[in-house]
Structure formats: C-alpha cells, structure tokens
Amino acid sequence: MTTVRAPGVWKRSANLRIGFLYLLPSIILFAVFLFYPMIRTIYLSFFLTDQNGNAAVSVGFENYSYLLTSPAFLNSMKATGLFVLYTVPVGIILALFFALLANEKLKGIGFFRTMYSSTMGISVAASSVIWLFLFHPSVGVFNRILLVLDFPQIQWLLDPEWALVSIAISTIWMNTGFSFLILLGGLQNIDEHLYESSRIDGAGYFYRLRRITIPMLSPTLFFIITISLINAFQTFGQIDILTKGGPSQSTNLIVYSIYREAFINYQFGTASAQAVILFIIILVVTLLQFKLVERKVHYQ
Amino acid sequence: MKLLLLFLTVLSLAVLAACTNSDSSTKEEGTKGEDAKGEATKTEDGKVSIEFWHAMSGTGQTSLDEIVANFNESQDEYEVKAEFQGSYEESLTKLRSVGGTKDAPAITQVFEIGTKYMIDSGYIEPIQKFIDKNNFNVEELEQNILNYYKVDDELYSMPFNSSTPVMIYNKDAFKEAGLDPEKAPETFAEVINSAEKLTTGDMYGFSMLTYGWFFEQLLATQGGEYVNENNGRTGDATEAAFNSDEGRLVFRTLDTMNKAKTFGNFGTNWDDIRAAFASEKVAMYLDSSAGVAGAIETAPFEVGVAYIPHADEVKRNGVVIGGASLWMSKGIAEEEQEAAWEFMQYLTTPEVQAKWHLDTGYFAINPKAYEEENVKEKWAEFPQYKVTVDQLQDTVPGYATQGALISVFPESRQQIVTALEEMYQGKDPAEALEQAAEGTNRAIEVANKTKK
Numbered sequence: 001m002t003t004v005r006a007p008g009v010w011k012r013s014a015n016l017r018i019g020f021l022y023l024l025p026s027i028i029l030f031a032v033f034l035f036y037p038m039i040r041t042i043y044l045s046f047f048l049t050d051q052n053g054n055a056a057v058s059v060g061f062e063n064y065s066y067l068l069t070s071p072a073f074l075n076s077m078k079a080t081g082l083f084v085l086y087t088v089p090v091g092i093i094l095a096l097f098f099a100l101l102a103n104e105k106l107k108g109i110g111f112f113r114t115m116y117s118s119t120m121g122i123s124v125a126a127s128s129v130i131w132l133f134l135f136h137p138s139v140g141v142f143n144r145i146l147l148v149l150d151f152p153q154i155q156w157l158l159d160p161e162w163a164l165v166s167i168a169i170s171t172i173w174m175n176t177g178f179s180f181l182i183l184l185g186g187l188q189n190i191d192e193h194l195y196e197s198s199r200i201d202g203a204g205y206f207y208r209l210r211r212i213t214i215p216m217l218s219p220t221l222f223f224i225i226t227i228s229l230i231n232a233f234q235t236f237g238q239i240d241i242l243t244k245g246g247p248s249q250s251t252n253l254i255v256y257s258i259y260r261e262a263f264i265n266y267q268f269g270t271a272s273a274q275a276v277i278l279f280i281i282i283l284v285v286t287l288l289q290f291k292l293v294e295r296k297v298h299y300q
Numbered sequence: 301m302k303l304l305l306l307f308l309t310v311l312s313l314a315v316l317a318a319c320t321n322s323d324s325s326t327k328e329e330g331t332k333g334e335d336a337k338g339e340a341t342k343t344e345d346g347k348v349s350i351e352f353w354h355a356m357s358g359t360g361q362t363s364l365d366e367i368v369a370n371f372n373e374s375q376d377e378y379e380v381k382a383e384f385q386g387s388y389e390e391s392l393t394k395l396r397s398v399g400g401t402k403d404a405p406a407i408t409q410v411f412e413i414g415t416k417y418m419i420d421s422g423y424i425e426p427i428q429k430f431i432d433k434n435n436f437n438v439e440e441l442e443q444n445i446l447n448y449y450k451v452d453d454e455l456y457s458m459p460f461n462s463s464t465p466v467m468i469y470n471k472d473a474f475k476e477a478g479l480d481p482e483k484a485p486e487t488f489a490e491v492i493n494s495a496e497k498l499t500t501g502d503m504y505g506f507s508m509l510t511y512g513w514f515f516e517q518l519l520a521t522q523g524g525e526y527v528n529e530n531n532g533r534t535g536d537a538t539e540a541a542f543n544s545d546e547g548r549l550v551f552r553t554l555d556t557m558n559k560a561k562t563f564g565n566f567g568t569n570w571d572d573i574r575a576a577f578a579s580e581k582v583a584m585y586l587d588s589s590a591g592v593a594g595a596i597e598t599a600p601f602e603v604g605v606a607y608i609p610h611a612d613e614v615k616r617n618g619v620v621i622g623g624a625s626l627w628m629s630k631g632i633a634e635e636e637q638e639a640a641w642e643f644m645q646y647l648t649t650p651e652v653q654a655k656w657h658l659d660t661g662y663f664a665i666n667p668k669a670y671e672e673e674n675v676k677e678k679w680a681e682f683p684q685y686k687v688t689v690d691q692l693q694d695t696v697p698g699y700a701t702q703g704a705l706i707s708v709f710p711e712s713r714q715q716i717v718t719a720l721e722e723m724y725q726g727k728d729p730a731e732a733l734e735q736a737a738e739g740t741n742r743a744i745e746v747a748n749k750t751k752k
Contacts, residue, residue, distance in 0.1 A: 048750045051421060051707065052396070056750035072718075072739075137572065138579055158567045160725060246568055247510075248721040263393055265711040267746065 038279075045272035053268045063273035073274065075249050076257045077281075079164060083253055084232040086168035087175070091228060092221070094172065095179035100213075102180070103187040113184065120177030124237035131170040132157075132242055157243050160250040167251050170238055175231065179224050186220030187213070218297045226289055233282050254278045340633035347379045348639045350406035353395065355388045355624070360461070363659035371646050378639040380407075388414070388624065389710070399423035404629040406640040409460060411624045412448065413709035416532070418627055419456055420707060420751065425630045428454040430641045441648060441665050444695050448621040448703050451533075457625040458644040461590075461662040464619040465517045466688050467609065468577065468595050469584040471602035473498055477583075484584070484606035486616075488553045491584070491609045495562040498583040504564030506557055507585040509573050510720050512713030513622055514586050515542075515550055516704070521610045522546040523617045526704035527744070533699055536751075537706050537744060542716075543737035549611055551719075551729035558724055565724050568717060574598075588622065589688035593661040596682060605684035607691045618695025620703040623662060661685070663692060708743040715739035 045063055047055035067073045098116045102109060119127070134141050135156035143153050156166040194212050203211070214221075236255045239245060245252035245260065252260075254274060262271035343349045356364050361384060368382045385391035388411040398404045400423045410418055418424055431438055438446065438455060445459045471481035477497045485494040495505025508514050516526055524546030527537035557563035564582045566573040574591060576582050578598045586608060587595065596603050610616040626647075628640050646652060653669035656662060658678055664670060670679075670689065679686050695701050706712065719736035723729050 048746055050750040051417060051747075137566075138575060138581065158565065160721070244568065246717070246721060248725055249718055260714070264389055264714070265708065265743065267711075267743075 041272045041275050043272075044268050045276050047269045049266070049268040051266060053266065055269070059269070063270050064277070067270065067273055067277065072249060072252075073257065076252050076254050079250060080233060080253045083164060083168060083171075083235065083251075084229060086165065087171050087232050088225070088228045090168075091172045091175050092179055092224060095176050095183055095224070096221075098176065098180050099183035099187055100209075102184055117177045117181045117184075119174055120181060122174070124174060125241060127174050128170065128238045128241035131166075131173075131238070135166055135242070158247055160248040163243055163247055163251045167235075167238055167242055170242065171232070171235060174238070175228065179228065182224050183217070183220060186217045190216045215298045219299055222289075222293060222297045225293070226286060229285060229289070230282055233278065233285075340635035340639075343379050347377060348635045349379045349381065350636050350639045350643070352380050352382045352407040352409075352640075352643070353385045353391055353405040354382060354409040355385060355391045355411075356409070356461070357384065360660050360662075363656060367647070367652055367655065370652075371643055374646070375642075378642055380639070380643050392417075395423070399629070400631045402632055404632060406629055406632055406636045407643065408627050408629065409624045410457070410627050412622055412703070413713070415449065415451070415457070415625070416705045416707040416709070419451060423627075423630060424456065425628045425637060426454055426456045427458055427628055427641070427644065428456065430628075430637075431455060434641070436645065440668065442663065442667050442692070444618075444692050444697070444701075445621050445663065445665055447697055447701075449625050451705065457627045458647070459621075459625045459665045460623070460647060461656070461660070462621050462623040462665060463588045463590040463662055464621060464688060464692050465514055465586050465608050466589050466592065466691065467584055467606045468587050468592065469604045469606065470577070470580065470599070471604045473503065473580070473583040473601070474604070481602070481604060484604060486607065486609060487612040488549070488609050489612050492553065492557055492560075492562075495557050495584065496560060499562040503580055504582045505562040505584065507564040507566055507573060507576065507582040508554065509570060509586065510565070510568045510717055510724075512716035515547075515716050515720070517586075517608055517619055518550040519546050520620045520700045520703070521608060521617045522549070522614050523698065523700045525700050527706055527740075530699040531702060532705035533702060536748060537704070538748065539744060540712070540737040540740040542740075543733050546611070547733055548730050551723060551733050554720070555723055555729040589663070590623075590661045592684055592688060596684060603684065605687045607687070607694075615696075616694075617698065618701050619691060620701055621692075661688075663689065706744060706747075708740070708747050711743045712736075712740040715743075 044055060046058060046060060048057040048059055048063075050056040102113045102116055133139075137143060137153070137155055137158060140156070142156065146153055154162055157163050190213065194216070195208060198208050198212060234255050235253055236259065239251055239253055239256045240259070243251045245256050255278070258271050258274045258278070261267050261274060341349045352368065354361075354364060365382055368380050372379050383405070385394055388409075391408065392410060392414055395404065395408050395410075399421060404423065430436065441459065442462075445462050446455065449455060449457055449459050467484060469484055474481040474494075477494075479494055479497060485491045491506055498505040519526060519542055524544055525531045525541045528539050528541045529535040529537045531537070531541075554563065558565070564576065566576045566582070570591070573582075573585055574587070574594065577585055577587075577595065578600075580601070592605055607616070608619065626644055628637060628644075648666050650664070650666050650668040650672055653664035653666045654672035654675050657664040657669055658674060664675075669675060715736040718739075719732040722735075723732045
C-alpha cells in the first residue's frame with residue numbers, strides 16, 4: 001500500500017512565487033506611491049483633523065453622512081456629472097471627425113495632423129490663461145465678435161448658467177489633441193485590404209465607415225472613452241485658473257472641492273472623504289463600462 | 301532566490317516605514333520647537349543670513365526688494381533674503397510643511413485672517429518677547445493697526461502691509477448725473493439713491509467685489525460683530541454672529557440695488573472690477589486703499605475717494621484693518637531670530653514706511669512717516685491718499701472694528717462669497733446669509749473640536 005505523495009505546497013506554488021518575484025518591483029512602487037497614500041486617505045476620511053492635518057477626533061462615517069446631505073457637495077457632484085456629459089461625447093466625436101479628415105491621403109496632410117494634435121503640447125495652465133483672455137467680459141475676443149454681430153454680450157465666466165459651459169468648451173479644446181492622436185493611430189492601423197475589398201464590392205463611404213472603420217477602431221475608441229471619462233472626473237487646472245469654483249459654486253467640480261477643503265480650509269478629513277467618494281464613482285463608472293461597452297468592442 | 305525575495309520584502313517595508321517616520325518626526329519637532337534649534341546660517345563673510353517669505357507681487361514686490369537691499373547695505377551683521385512664495389494661501393501652505401523646524405524661514409508674511417491660525421500653530425515666537433527685551437517703543441506705531449494684531453494685550457506679529465476699504469468714485473460721472481462730485485454718498489440709503497442717478501445705458505451706479513472682506517467691513521462700520529465672544533477677542537468663538545440685523549441690512553442694501561439694476565456684478569477678481577471702473581462701466585465701487593494709486597493712474601477721468609458707506613440709523617464706527625503682518629519662526633537659531641528682529645525694527649522706521657506707503661498705497665504702520673517731506677508732497681498733489689489715512693484714524697476702537705479672530709476665516713469668507721453670489725442670482729438675502737452662518741458654524745465647531 002504505497003501512496004503517491006502529492007507535491008508539497010511549497011513546490012506547487014513555485015510558479016506563483018516566481019511570478020510574484022517578477023511583479024515585485026512594480027508592487028513596491030505601487031505600494032509606496034499608490035497603496036499607502038490610498039490607505040492613508042481612507043483612514044483620514046474617518047477623522048476630523050487638527051490644524052496640522054493630523055487625525056484628531058474619530059467620527060466614524062460622519063464625514064460621509066455630512067457630505068451626502070450637504071447641498072454644496074451634492075451640487076459639486078451634479079456639476080461634475082454635467083461636466084462629464086458636456087465634455088466627453090462632444091470631445092470624442094470632434095476628435096474622431098478630425099482624425100477621419102486627417103486620415104485621408106492628401107497633399108500636405110502632415111501639416112494638418114500636426115495642427116490638430118498641437119493642443120496636446122500646451123499645458124493646462126498655459127491654455128487656461130489664453131482662454132481667460134478669450135472669455136474676458138470687456139476685452140475678450142468672443143464678446144467682441146458678439147458685439148460686431150450685434151448679439152447680446154455673454155458673461156462667459158461670471159454667469160452661473162454659462163460658466164460650466166465655458167469651462168467645458170476650453171476643456172474640449174485642450175483634450176481634443178490627445179484623443180485625435182490616439183484615434184488617428186487607431187485609424188492608421190486598420191488594414192488597407194479591408195477597404196479595398198469593400199470598394200470592389202461597391203460599398204459607399206458611410207457604409208464603410210459604419211461597417212469597417214468604427215468596428216475596427218472600437219478598441220481604440222473604448223480606450224479613449226475610458227481615459228476621457230476619468231480625466232473629465234478629475235479636472236482641476238482649468239477650474240483653478242478660470243473660475244476658482246465660482247460663480248455660485250457652478251463650476252466647483254469634485255476635485256476642486258477636495259483641493260479647497262484640504263488646502264484652503266485645512267479639513268483633511270472631509271477632503272479625504274470626498275476623495276474616497278470620487279474614487280468609488282470612477283471605479284463604478286469604469287466597471288460599468290467594462291461590463292456594458294466592452295462587449296461591443298471588436299478585438300482582432 | 302528565497303534570500304533575494306526576503307531582502308526585497310524587507311527593503312520595501314523599510315521604505316514604507318521611513319515614509320511614515322519622517323512624517324511624524326517633523327510633527328514632533330513642530331510641537332517641541334525649542335529643542336530643535338540649530339546653528340545659524342552664515343554667509344561667506346560671516347553675516348547671519350535669514351530668509352523672508354512674502355506674498356507681494358507687482359509693485360509691492362519691487363518696493364519690498366528695494367527695502368531689503370537697503371537694509372542689507374545699511375549694516376554688515378545680517379543679510380535678509382526676500383523670497384516670493386506665491387499668494388498668501390500658497391505661502392501659508394508651504395509654511396505648514398516646515399513650520400517649527402530649523403528649515404522654516406525666519407520671517408513669514410501671513411495675511412490678517414491667518415492671525416488666529418498662526419498663534420495656535422505653535423510655529424512662532426511672539427514678537428512681544430523681543431519688544432519687552434529690547435524696550436522697543438510700540439506706542440510709536442499706528443494704534444488702530446496694533447489693535448487688530450494685539451491678542452490678550454500681546455503683540456504676536458509685526459504689522460507690515462495694512463490696508464482698509466474705501467469707496468472710489470468717478471467724479472466726472474457725478475457731474476454728469478447732477479451730483480456734487482466733492483460729496484460722495486455717505487450712508488446706505490444715499491448710495492442707493494446716487495446709484496440710481498448714476499446708472500446709464502452702459503454704466504452701473506455701484507459695485508462691490510464679491511469678497512468676504514467687504515461684507516466684514518460694512519458689518520463692522522455698523523458696530524456689528526462677525527462672531528460671538530466679542531468677535532472671538534475675549535474667548536474662543538463658538539458661532540457666527542454676522543447673521544444679525546446689521547448683516548441682513550448689508551445684504552438687503554446690495555439686493556435692493558441689484559434688483560433695481562443699479563448694481564454691477566463684476567465677479568470675484570480684483571482686476572476685473574478695477575478694469576470695469578477704469579473703462580467707465582461702474583461709477584462707484586469699493587476697493588482696498590492699496591488700490592487707490594492704481595485707480596488714479598489708470599482712470600482717464602477724475603477719481604474721488606471716500607469713506608465706505610455706513611447705515612443710516614447708526615453712527616459710523618469705521619473700518620477693520622486688512623493686509624498682512626510678519627511672523628517670527630520658533631525653532632530657528634537665536635542669532636537668526638535676532639536678525640529677524642533687527643529687520644522688523646528697520647521696517648518700522650518712518651523713512652522705510654514713507655517709501656512703502658508711497659510705492660504701494662498701503663498704510664504706514666508708523667504715523668511719523670506721514671510727516672516725511674515726500675509723503676506731504678504726494679498728499680498735496682493727490683489728496684485722495686489722505687482720505688484712507690483719515691478714515692483709519694477716525695475709526696472708533698471697539699470689538700467690532702478690532703476685527704474677528706477665528707482660525708477658519710478663509711472658509712467662512714468662502715461661505716459669504718457663495719451667499720452673495722446666490723443672492724445676486726435671486727435668492728432671498730436673509731436666507732442666503734443664514735446659510736453662510738450655518739456653514740461658518742460647522743467650520744468653527746469642527747475647528748474647536750480638533751483643537752489641541
């Protein structure tokens with residue numbers, strides 16, 4: 001009666017251990033720069049902090065219940081939601097449109113490709129300052145144009161109805177370059193033969209766009225939608241420079257609200273709680289995307 | 301292999317631990333302070349060198365750099381290095397990371413509403429200590445400015461750039477509207493009336509920057525207090541007091557003009573409202589006394605400067621000091637503190653203050669500066685400058701005009717800004733003010749709960 005001894009746990013996990021070793025460098029980096037700050041943020045969100053930012057009074061979930069009933073924070077959430085709706089679809093459609101144009105083989109197309117992607121090379125701060133001048137109520141270009149065309153003047157950044165739209169316009173402009181470049185890369189990767197065969201079959205431009213270009217581009221589109229969504233949720237620089245969250249809190253997006261709570265009001269507890277809520281929102285949105293949208297993505 | 305793995309795990313732990321440790325050790329130094337004193341930094345030729353963090357940009361920075369250079373030349377023991385650290389908020393945030401350690405700058409300029417925060421922070425050495433030690437005559441300095449910075453009769457910081465609000469108006473527009481250009485409206489009701497007469501197709505009668513400071517001033521001039529416990533001067537404030545009749549009157553006055561379309565809303569940016577005045581889009585507006593020089597220079601019309609308006613029923617109480625003061629760090633070498641003290645004393649001399657006043661429009665903290673020849677000349681040419689000084693010296697001392705002392709001022713100001721903005725959009729003034737009071741109350745409550 002001899003039994004064959006199963007290999008020990010140590011032996012069986014050899015692959016796992018070696019795999020872990022390969023991962024170790026990135027795990028260490030992630031631990032130091034991501035996991036530790038994240039855990040610290042979650043920890044702080046259960047406290048009120050003193051003036052030096054140390055946890056002082058443990059309050060359990062009070063920070064969260066305060067935020068979820070605070071009109072100011074709910075307004076921030078609403079503004080952030082609207083901002084995402086304003087910027088992401090328009091930004092991507094615009095970038096796709098430019099990418100399709102720039103993908104045509106024309107003389108001198110390189111120049112246009114450079115121009116379309118040029119906004120990528122300008123920092124958020126620099127472009128915000130440019131937009132600040134464009135939106136200026138008395139000397140701004142937009143209001144000058146409206147004046148010449150005899151339209152009523154718009155208080156771009158001062159009117160709560162317009163401020164978020166104005167920020168959205170400038171954000172779309174800033175982000176188009178990056179989306180354009182990625183989408184153009186995706187378009188260039190589509191196999192030329194597909195178009196050739198479809199042309200032989202007599203397919204028109206829009207039929208090819210719908211049946212070949214979009215499906216073949218879908219992995220790239222999916223990537224750019226995910227990234228744009230996350231970016232839109234995390235918008236900060238242009239708010240800080242253009243409106244500082246005003247007027248009437250209409251542009252106080254969540255990240256700006258976190259910044260203000262932490263570094264102007266020195267309330268790291270509530271600021272951390274806001275950060276955790278933002279994290280959960282982005283997590284849910286991204287998961288939903290992977291569940292719902294990714295099914296439609298066509299991988300080669 | 302196993303060893304390597306172990307080694308890496310331990311290493312990563314050590315890195316993590318180091319991160320947490322460094323964090324807590326600085327904090328400890330911050331609270332102990334005294335023990336952490338280091339050697340004084342010296343230049344090659346043996347001068348004690350200190351850093352001076354400030355938040356002055358534009359003309360203020362130019363003038364300040366000149367003053368520092370003059371100080372460095374005037375003696376050969378000390379050398380001051382002035383460093384611009386961004387806005388008041390930004391420089392305060394930077395100070396928080398080094399406060400109380402030997403890396404902290406010897407002198408930091410902190411805005412007036414950070415006073416309570418600085419006292420509570422444990423980062424600083426009250427300058428009263430040096431005043432007593434060296435028998436420095438504080439009485440020479442402007443009493444109304446000292447009143448703000450004195451807490452429990454102790455001077456914690458050296459006042460430096462001080463300003464108050466004034467009403468600036470367009471004299472030409474007054475003439476056109478048939479008003480007396482030499483007599484600006486004095487009370488809220490008069491302002492409402494004049495604003496109506498001054499409003500034309502493309503000019504609003506009155507405007508005020510959407511900024512909490514102006515609300516505080518219009519409240520104080522009626523004798524209204526901002527928070528309880530006598531504006532936080534006789535104990536830690538526990539709740540807002542600005543949602544009183546006085547506060548509601550300020551909101552109602554602004555609301556009346558806004559509804560009558562005689563009030564122009566130019567947002568929260570100083571430059572925008574100043575540009576609006578210079579381009580004749582508004583006839584009267586409230587500005588800081590530090591903005592008077594700029595207004596006179598840029599406006600293509602005659603500029604008048606007047607006291608800020610007060611309520612019709614009560615006597616004028618006056619204005620509260622705004623601006624910033626200089627704080628000395630704790631935890632730095634004693635020689636460096638001496639150097640900082642020397643420099644602060646230099647700043648209070650009449651000559652330096654005269655230069656500062658003329659360059660920037662900020663007050664001279666030493667009234668003797670107003671007797672300097674160059675100041676007199678300038679005042680003769682531009683009598684508008686004198687109005688700002690008169691208004692300060694006419695101020696009735698009291699808890700209201702002494703200004704509120706709370707550590708959560710920045711947050712409370714934000715609440716007022718939101719309330720004003722919502723009112724301009726049509727919200728009921730009393731309701732908007734009440735909401736700001738609630739927000740302030742919560743901030744005060746949290747701050748008191750977490751105080752050591």
